[in-house]
Structure formats: C-alpha cells, structure tokens
Amino acid sequence: MTSNYGDRSLRSVAIVIAAAGRGERLGGELPKALEQVAGVSLLEYCVHVIAGMRGLGAVVVAAPDGYLADVEEICARLTKPGATVVAGGSTRTESVSNALAVMPDGIDIVLVHDAARAFTPVEQFLDVIAAVEAGADAVIPGLAVVDTIKEVDASGSVLRTVPRDSLRGVQTPQGFRRETLDAVHRDENVDGATDDAGMIEASGGLVKVIPGHPDAFKVTTPFDRLIALALVTSRSVQ
Numbered sequence: 001m002t003s004n005y006g007d008r009s010l011r012s013v014a015i016v017i018a019a020a021g022r023g024e025r026l027g028g029e030l031p032k033a034l035e036q037v038a039g040v041s042l043l044e045y046c047v048h049v050i051a052g053m054r055g056l057g058a059v060v061v062a063a064p065d066g067y068l069a070d071v072e073e074i075c076a077r078l079t080k081p082g083a084t085v086v087a088g089g090s091t092r093t094e095s096v097s098n099a100l101a102v103m104p105d106g107i108d109i110v111l112v113h114d115a116a117r118a119f120t121p122v123e124q125f126l127d128v129i130a131a132v133e134a135g136a137d138a139v140i141p142g143l144a145v146v147d148t149i150k151e152v153d154a155s156g157s158v159l160r161t162v163p164r165d166s167l168r169g170v171q172t173p174q175g176f177r178r179e180t181l182d183a184v185h186r187d188e189n190v191d192g193a194t195d196d197a198g199m200i201e202a203s204g205g206l207v208k209v210i211p212g213h214p215d216a217f218k219v220t221t222p223f224d225r226l227i228a229l230a231l232v233t234s235r236s237v238q
Contacts, residue, residue, distance in 0.1 A: 012108040013129055014058035015050055015173065016099040019043050019071065019115035020088020022064065025220050031064035032219070033071075033115035037228045042219055043071065045118035045232075047078045052122060057107050059083035061115075062095035096196060097185045103178070109133070110181050112196050113173035119231055120172070120216035128175035131210050138200040139175040141212035142168030168209050170197070171216040180205065 023032025033043040043061075050059060063071035063085050075083040084102055088095035096112055103110070109132050111125060124141055131139040145167040151159045174197045184190055184199045193199040197207050219228050 010053060010055045010129070011057045012106060013056055013111065014060065014103055014107045014109070014178075015053075015056060015111045015113060015125070016096055017043070017046060017050070017059070017061045017083075017113050017115050018088070018092055018095050019046075020062045020064045020095045021092075021116065023116075023220075026225065027222055031067060033064065034067060035219075035225070037118075037219070037225060038232045040232075041074070042118040042228075043115045044074055044078065046113070046115045046120075047074060047083070049118075049120065049122055050113075050125070051079045053125065058104050060099040060102060061085050062088035062099050064088055092195065093185070093191075093193070093199070100182060100185055107178050109175060110178050111173035111175045112181075114218060116218045116220065117172050117216050118219065119228065121213055124171075124213050124216055125173055127210055128173050131208060132175040132177060136175075136208040137177050137180045137205055138197055138207040140170045140197045140207060140209055141172070141216065142170040142209045143212045143214070145169055169212075170195075170209070171212040171218075176200070 019033035021032045023035060026032050026035055028035040034041045059079060061071055061075055061083050068085055068087060072085045075085055086098045086102055089098055109129060111128060128139050128141060145164045149162040149164055149167065151162055153159055174195065176196065180200065181196060184203050187203060190199050190203050193202050201207050215231065219225055
C-alpha cells in the first residue's frame with residue numbers, strides 16, 4: 001500500500017513512538033503521554049497524525065510501566081492494523097532498544113518520535129524521511145535559537161555569550177537508516193546521550209539538521225500544556 005501523501009511508498013519506513021516518560025515536570029497524575037489536552041491524551045494526538053500516514057511498514061510504541069493495556073487500547077482504536085506496543089525502559093535509550101527488538105524485516109528507515117511532541121505536523125515526518133532517503137544516516141529537525149544564550153559557571157556568573165547563529169533547538173521525529181540505529185544501540189561503548197541522534201554523534205557519525213516546525217514543541221511543563229490547549233482550540237475553530 002502506498003501513502004496518501006503522493007506516490008511515495010512508506011512500506012520500508014517504521015516509526016517508534018517513545019511514550020514511556022513519567023512527566024514529573026508536567027505535574028499530572030498520569031505518565032506524560034497519557035496526560036490530556038482538551039480531553040484527549042497526548043499519545044492520541046500523536047498516533048492520530050501517524051495513522052494518517054497509511055502504508056507504513058511498522059509503528060511501535062514504547063509504553064510506560066503499568067500502562068501497556070491503556071496504550072494498546074489507544075493504538076487498536078486509532079491504527080489499522082494496530083501498532084505494536086512494547087514495555088518502555090527506565091531510560092529513553094532502553095525504550096527505543098525494546099522497540100527495535102520487535103522491528104520486522106524489510107524496514108530500511110526508522111523514525112523515533114517523542115509522544116510529548118504530539119502536535120508535530122505530518123509534513124515534518126515526511127521531510128525527515130526524504131532527508132534520510134537522500135543519503136543521510138541520521139536526520140533531526142531543529143529551529144534556530146532566538147534567545148540570547150549565556151554560558152555561566154557554578155555560581156551563576158556569566159562566562160561568555162554564546163553566538164547563536166549556529167545553534168538549533170532540536171525536535172523529533174529523528175530519522176535514521178535502520179542499520180545505523182541498530183549498530184549504535186548494540187554498541188556498549190556509546191552511552192550518556194539524551195537521544196538517538198546524540199548516540200550517533202557520540203559514535204562519530206554525521207547528523208544532519210533540517211528545518212523544524214513550531215508546532216513540534218515538547219509538552220513538558222504546565223505552561224506547555226496551556227500552549228497545547230491554545231493550539232488545539234485554534235485548530236478546532238478554523
């Protein structure tokens with residue numbers, strides 16, 4: 001089956017949704033991916049976008065501990081065929097490794113996406129896929145940094161003003177050639193990275209940054225939830 005976004009086949013593309021985070025900074029009672037905005041969980045918003053990319057080779061969701069049944073219900077309701085749900089790990093790296101372990105054959109490109117970036121437009125997924133198809137081993141979307149950045153010491157004294165022209169705030173989905181991502185997850189010498197692109201970078205690989213999108217912000221704090229609510233409201237009245 002081909003995607004409904006032109007004639008590009010997505011059968012060799014898989015998407016991993018990292019949804020196992022606890023989300024303490026958001027201040028809710030549930031894991032972050034299951035926290036709601038306007039009565040709908042972040043995971044549901046996320047899966048709804050991905051479900052529109054018909055013809056994907058696989059979708060794998062790393063679920064928070066104790067909530068596998070809840071995540072399976074969401075995926076069964078919103079995806080046809082249903083996504084595969086695995087138990088997330090204690091770290092993001094462990095969660096992605098668990099997802100890679102059940103990845104089917106025939107997948108050449110893997111996208112890793114944060115459920116907390118629930119409002120990422122489908123165009124960003126397709127742009128990342130296209131950049132990997134063009135030859136990049138690892139691709140991340142990012143936005144130019146608009147704030148002035150200061151480097152400070154332990155006491156809070158400014159050491160220098162960091163030039164921001166070359167700085168980017170990175171987003172997801174991050175895209176990879178499958179063999180590259182598999183290899184770095186098998187490499188026991190690569191650790192300490194906060195995301196998969198960081199693992200590629202730590203291993204000496206080249207990571208390409210493409211333009212991101214403002215709607216791909218990460219819902220991390222109560223203020224972010226208010227921004228998300230405003231975004232959902234504005235979309236509903238258009």
